[in-house]
Amino acid sequence: MAGGSRQRVSVAGRELVVTNLDKPFWPEDGLTKGDLIAYYVSVAPYLLPYLRGRPVVLTRYPHGYGDKWFYQKDAPEGLPDWIPTWPDQAEDGRVIRYMRIEEPAALAYVANLGAIELHPWLSSCNAPDQPDWAVIDLDPAEGATFQDVLVVARLVGQILGELGLTGYPKLSGATGIHILCRAEPGTTYAETATFCELMGRLLLRAYPEKVTLERAVAKRAGKVYVDYLQNRRGQTITSVYGVRPLPGAPVSAPVTWAEVAGEPPRFTIRTLPDRLAAVGDLFAPMVNAPQDLRGAIERLKRIV
Numbered sequence: 001m002a003g004g005s006r007q008r009v010s011v012a013g014r015e016l017v018v019t020n021l022d023k024p025f026w027p028e029d030g031l032t033k034g035d036l037i038a039y040y041v042s043v044a045p046y047l048l049p050y051l052r053g054r055p056v057v058l059t060r061y062p063h064g065y066g067d068k069w070f071y072q073k074d075a076p077e078g079l080p081d082w083i084p085t086w087p088d089q090a091e092d093g094r095v096i097r098y099m100r101i102e103e104p105a106a107l108a109y110v111a112n113l114g115a116i117e118l119h120p121w122l123s124s125c126n127a128p129d130q131p132d133w134a135v136i137d138l139d140p141a142e143g144a145t146f147q148d149v150l151v152v153a154r155l156v157g158q159i160l161g162e163l164g165l166t167g168y169p170k171l172s173g174a175t176g177i178h179i180l181c182r183a184e185p186g187t188t189y190a191e192t193a194t195f196c197e198l199m200g201r202l203l204l205r206a207y208p209e210k211v212t213l214e215r216a217v218a219k220r221a222g223k224v225y226v227d228y229l230q231n232r233r234g235q236t237i238t239s240v241y242g243v244r245p246l247p248g249a250p251v252s253a254p255v256t257w258a259e260v261a262g263e264p265p266r267f268t269i270r271t272l273p274d275r276l277a278a279v280g281d282l283f284a285p286m287v288n289a290p291q292d293l294r295g296a297i298e299r300l301k302r303i304v
Contacts, residue, residue: 011041014082014105018112025064025116026249031269033064036243037111039269044104046281047241053124055086055098057236058110059117065245075099076113083109086125088234100125116245119236122192127185128233133286134192134293135237136167136179136199137227141212141220146175148210152224153177153260155203163296168286169260171267173244173252177260178237180283184290193231195293198300200226205304240283243269254282 006019021034040047058072075085075097083106085097101107101118110118122131136156140149153169156179160167167179183192203211203226212223230237238244238252251272255264267275 011105011108012103016105016109018108023064029248031249035269036116037108039243040107040111041104042273043241043276044107046276047239049287050240051101051118051120053100053126054120055088055125056101057119058115060114061116061245062114065116073098080109116243118239118242120239121234121236129189130185130187131183131189131192131231133180134183134195135230136196137176137230137237139176139225139227141223141225143222144224148224149177150260152203152207152211153179155206156199157257159199159202163299165291165296168254168283169257170240170252170254171264173238173250174246180286181293182286182290183293187293189231189233191293191297193228195297196228196231198297198304200228201304202300256282
């Protein structure tokens with residue numbers, strides 16, 4: 001996608017104006033804002049199922065990766081009327097109008113705002129207090145390596161297998177790994193947080209040399225932090241197939257457990273479309289396979 005400073009385009013039957021398509025967004029890699037928009041539109045069939053019906057938070061980089069950025073929860077002024085919003089009252093009493101990204105043109109619209117990262121809630125607008133997934137977030141602290149993360153991720157896979165559960169791993173697109181477990185309808189955030197905390201405590205017992213649950217960053221050095229606190233209402237993680245504001249424009253992409261057992265491939269906005277064409281959406285089986293996390297919690301309590 002290329003062009004001048006302002007032009008009208010058609011995306012999946014919807015007309016919208018995009019601007020500054022040639023603006024460098026990853027200058028070292030020769031990638032522009034137009035490339036970001038084109039990527040999000042190209043992966044829309046795979047990405048939208050994980051955004052539709054959910055509040056979405058944007059991380060906006062108006063001048064590209066490496067420049068000033070900001071989070072945007074509230075819908076921006078001038079939002080087209082075909083992009084729906086969802087109101088939610090924050091703890092301070094403010095009402096936040098979250099955007100709902102429901103169609104390819106909405107992806108183009110937010111990418112045109114410089115939204116490199118997309119952060120959907122773990123729950124939907126219809127059931128905001130009931131997360132669809134529990135997220136085991138493995139984040140290496142300074143001094144820990146991606147190989148350390150892989151070892152811990154493999155332990156997670158083994159524990160889930162012994163619990164009779166299936167986890168779905170994805171690379172964060174940075175240095176970590178997210179492992180998602182589909183929850184049954186009606187599961188609460190308190191339950192998904194408890195499940196992930198108990199998983200973390202079992203990991204800590206099994207591998208104390210490299211696992212930590214310490215909230216203080218200074219106390220995590222050299223270890224992989226299991227961030228179970230991500231499982232709270234309003235917390236988000238980078239969307240599957242979402243872009244990261246890092247060199248090379250990496251993408252948060254699902255991988256197989258066989259790939260986690262070795263050295264999983266990394267993906268960027270240039271390479272991810274070919275990956276999808278080859279393997280499809282590795283997360284698709286998770287969507288319609290809810291699991292009993294409450295039963296797993298009781299089993300973990302007896303172990304931990």
